[in-house]
Amino acid sequence: MTSRLFHFQAGDQGLWKIREVRNGVGAGLPHAPRLNVSEAPPGTPGTWSLRGIRSHERYTTTPEHDQLAARQEGLGRADSTCAALIPIRKSEAWWQLSQDRRRAIFEEQSHHTSIGLRYLPAIARRLYHCRDLGPEEPFDFLTWFEFRPDHEEAFDLLLNELRASPEWRYVVREVDIRLERPLPVDNPQIPNP
């Protein structure tokens, strides 16, 4: 079985340079020089540390899944030297909704999947879940995106579309952390979690 739990620690170490921490909704996160992403729990404390688990699909239908699978590319593409880590927490009102209402807001009203689909394969995306790791997690999800530097403008458009959607009325905390790494000249092995 592949690894499911990943740790994201900000501090002095890590492949990714933290270019900017854009504190959006709710409590922010402090800046740090680097971000380390690993399957192993951090051995030393950093500026902050988040964790998330890969899990099954929550809203996607089979036709949507198949469309996404046909167009998306994996993480770790050599020229995708830009990334964004966007931790998100939704309100209790969201979690109290039944599955059909959450799905309707997510897709029929907010077009979450169909918006994301338009930016594939340029913007590679992965979702990590936090909410059910325990009762004290600060975020519900960690969203992770990878793209080429010349696609950052498209990525910002994607975020604008999602943030203007009805789904985002339920977002009570969001931090937008922009990252970059060097092109893999000396070290062609990019971790691909």
Added chain:
Amino acid sequence: MTSRLFHFQAGDQGLWKIREVRNGVGAGLPHAPRLNVSEAPPGTPGTWSLRGIRSHERYTTTPEHDQLAARQEGLGRADSTCAALIPIRKSEAWWQLSQDRRRAIFEEQSHHTSIGLRYLPAIARRLYHCRDLGPEEPFDFLTWFEFRPDHEEAFDLLLNELRASPEWRYVVREVDIRLERPLPVDNPQIPNP
């Protein structure tokens, strides 16, 4: 915020007497005299220990939710001196299905909610999730049921119906642990997690 994470430890202590451990599908669990259910992590090791987190609804539609809410009663009813803890693990094939396929198997094909509804309010039920607590959990869910001794036959019928359903083809591990506690004569406070 109410507590979400609960620990179920078998050993020498606990309100509930373990009457029988019926090992069903996959690896079983050993017998022990008592079961302790608590929000605090166990301080000492027991015969075995499981944990689960209360979470949002996964498949229920709003009309189904409203029907359940109108008929169900909470845990801790004084005369519900029987309980069952049934930990369940589903296959990777289940978790790889998209949401619409899992929902269709769960309800349209297996009638999970509508079967449960017919046994309300006699059989009180609560679901704890394990799968996203971490990558090493032995079960995906802990299901918990409480009922009067004269409703145990009905409870067995409920289980027979569910176990005969298409959903159960995806169950790769299941243990059925039957429990009892005394009527609260001396101590009318029954824990109601």
